[in-house]
Amino acid sequence: xxxxxxxxxxxxxxxxxxxxxxxxxxxxxxxxxxxxxxxxxxxxxxxxxxxxxxxxxxxxxxxxxxxxxxxxxxxxxxxxxxxxxxxxxxxxxxxxxxxxxxxxxxxxxxxxxxxxxxxxxxxxxxxxxxxxxxxxxxxxxxxxxxxxxxxxxxxxxxxxxxxxxxxxxxxxxxxxxxxxxxxxxxxxxxxxxxxxxxxxxxxxxxxxxxxxxxxxxxxxxxxxxxxxxxxxxxxxxxxxxxxxxxxxxxxxxxxxxxxxxxxxxxxxxxxxxxxxxxxxxxxxxxxxxxxxxxxxxxxxxxxxxxxxxxxxxxxxxxxxxxxxxxxxxxxxxxxxxxxxxxxxxxxxxxxxxxxxxxxxxxxxxxxxxxxxxxxxxxxxxxxxxxxxxxxxxxxxxxxxxxxxxxxxxxxxxxxxxxxxxxxxxxxxxxx
Numbered sequence: 169x170x171x172x173x174x175x176x177x178x179x180x181x182x183x184x185x186x187x188x189x190x191x192x193x194x195x196x197x198x199x200x201x202x203x204x205x206x207x208x209x210x211x212x213x214x215x216x217x218x219x220x221x222x223x224x225x226x227x228x229x230x231x232x233x234x235x236x237x238x239x240x241x242x243x244x245x246x247x248x249x250x251x252x253x254x255x256x257x258x259x260x261x262x263x264x265x266x267x268x269x270x271x272x273x274x275x276x277x278x279x280x281x282x283x284x285x286x287x288x289x290x291x292x293x294x295x296x297x298x299x300x301x302x303x304x305x306x307x308x309x310x311x312x313x314x315x316x317x318x319x320x321x322x323x324x325x326x327x328x329x330x331x332x333x334x335x336x337x338x339x340x341x342x343x344x345x346x347x348x349x350x351x352x353x354x355x356x357x358x359x360x361x362x363x364x365x366x367x368x369x370x371x372x373x374x375x376x377x378x379x380x381x382x383x384x385x386x387x388x389x390x391x392x393x394x395x396x397x398x399x400x401x402x403x404x405x406x407x408x409x410x411x412x413x414x415x416x417x418x419x420x421x422x423x424x425x426x427x428x429x430x431x432x433x434x435x436x437x438x439x440x441x442x443x444x445x446x447x448x449x450x451x452x453x454x455x456x457x458x459x460x461x462x463x464x465x466x467x468x469x470x471x472x473x474x475x476x477x478x479x480x481x482x483x484x485x486x487x488x489x490x491x492x493x494x495x496x497x498x499x500x501x502x503x504x505x506x507x508x509x510x511x512x513x514x515x516x517x518x519x520x521x522x523x524x525x526x527x528x529x530x531x532x533x534x535x536x537x538x539x540x541x542x543x544x545x546x547x548x549x550x551x552x553x554x555x556x557x558x559x560x561x562x563x564x565x566x567x568x569x570x571x572x573x574x575x576x577x578x579x580x581x582x583x584x585x586x587x588x589x590x591x592x593x594x595x596x597x598x599x
Contacts (some may be wrong), residue, residue: 197227199275200599201235205265207592213262213461214589215433218596220257231277233259238272244284244460246430260433262460265594287334287460288434289358290426293325293365301369308342310422315344317415322371326364329424331434331456335463336564337382338394340438340456342424344417346409347393347483351375352385352517352566376513385512385519385566391536391545392483394521395562397454397469398542399445400479400534400549406445407542408452419443432460449473462586464524464563474554479531481547482523482560486535488515493533493546496580498587503530505548506583508576517567520579523548524561524587561590 201218205211220226235243243263247256265271293302298321316322328342330351337351337359351359359381366372375384390411392398399406410417420442427435440452450473458465469480484493489509496504506522509515531549536542552558563583565573572578 197225197277199223201273201275202270202597202599203263203265203273204270204595204597205268205592206595207588208267209585209588209592210267211263211265211589211592211594213459214265214592214594215459216261216263216594216596218259218598220255220259222596222598223259227277231279232281234276234278235261236274236276238274243273244287244432246428246432248428248430248433248435250427250435252427260430262432284431286358286431287356288332288430288432288458290329290331290429290434290436291325291359291361291363292329292424292426294323295321295369295371296323297321302365302371307423307425310342310344310417310424312417312420313415315410315415315417317413325371326375329426329436330363331436331458331465332359333458333460333462335461335569336465336566338458338465338562339384340396341388341393342422343412344409344414344419344422345412346396346407346422346440347388347391347485348396348562349384349388350386350394350521350564351382352512352519352564352568353382354568355381357381382566382568385517386485386564387487387513388485389487390539390541390543391485391487392481392542392547393485394483394564395465395467395523395560396483397452397467398481398483398545398547399450399471400481400547401445401448402477404446405481405534405536405542405547408440408443408445411541418445427455434458448475462563462589463565463569463582464561464586466559466561468557468559470555470557471552472555474552478552479549480552480558481534481549482525482562484521484523484546484548485544486511486546487544488512493535494580495533496584497527498524498584499591501527501591502587503527503548504583504587505533505546506580507546508579512566518574519567520563520565520573520576520583522563522579522583524563524583524590525550526558526560529558561586 245261330339334356438454488511508520536545
C-alpha cells in the first residue's frame, strides 16, 4: 500500500541480505536485550514492544536501532511516535522464540535510516471534489453532512483507509458506515498504490476483480464486517454510524490519523465524536494496528458516556453463511467466535473468519437481524467500563492465501495457535 509521508516516526531497521550494515556509522554504546519466552508455545513473529523509558543512556540526536541476533542476523524493528510529540515512544519488532526458551539480541544505535522490505502498510486517499484526483493523506475529518449521499460523490479511495501485512488486508468504510471489509492476498508483497483509483486519479471500484496481489473477497452489506464495533444499549443494537443510503451521519465528526507505518507494524487512530444513536451521546475511540506475520489485525476500543446498560459488540459478518457461529475457549484468557464456509462473494472460495475476545469481560454472543440498519452479523458481547480500553483481534484465512484454509480443522487450529501466540508472555531484560 502507499508509503505516506507521515509526521509520526516509523523507522525501519531490517538489514537483510540486500543491505550492508557495515556501511553505517554506529554508536559505540551497545545494549544486550534478552527475550525470555515463559510459555510452552513456540513463538513465530512474536510482537515485542519496549517502551522508551525502559532504556537508560539513550544516545543524543536522531538515531536508529539496529538489532542483531547472536548469529549476526539483523531483525526488523521500528521506532513509533504514538503521541505526536516527535519523540519515539516504543521500539517494536517481531521475532521467533523457542518454547520456554530465550534469545539474546544486540542493540546498536546508528545514524542512517535504511530502506528495508515492508511487511505492513496503510493506504489512505481522498479527493476534495468530484472532478479532482485522489491525493494521499495521513489524516482526515468527516463531518456529519460529508457523506457521499450528501456531497454527490465518493471522496475516499477504497471508501476509506485500508491496511495490510504480508498475509492479509482490510479496509474500513470511512464514509459513515464504519464496517470492516477484507482483502484476500495472494502475495506477501504490499498491494499497488492505485488500488481503488483509475488512471485519471478518480475513485474506482477496481478491487472486486482478481489481480496478481488478490482482491476484495468479503460481502459486508449493513453488517459491522469483520471486527467492526457497535453498541448494545439495553436490548437495542446500535450501529456506529449509518448506512450507504443515508445522507447525514449520526456522528458529529469522525477523525482518522495514521500514527505509524513501518516495516513490521502500522497503526491508525479513529475518533467518533458526539455519536448519537438515540437521545444519548457517546464518544468512541479506536486504535487499529496490524503486525507482520499474522492473518489478523488488532483493535483497541473505548467508549465514553456509558450509562451502565451497554455492551460493546464486536462483529462477525454472516451474509454468505448459514452455519452457526462456533465458540471456542482458548486456555483461560481468550474466547474465539469463528465461522468457516464458502463465505466470500458469490460463495466463490473457502474463507475462515474469527474474532478473538478477552474472556474476562466476555458476555456471550448474539445475532443481528437479517435486515435493517445493522444486520447480517454475529456479535461477541463485551462488558466495558466508561473510558476504559479493551483490545481484541480479528482474523481471516482465505484459500488462495493458503490452500489449507479450505479445511475447517486447519483454520480452527491456526486460530487457536494464533491466540496462544498472542497470550504468550515474553520477559524483556536490557543490560
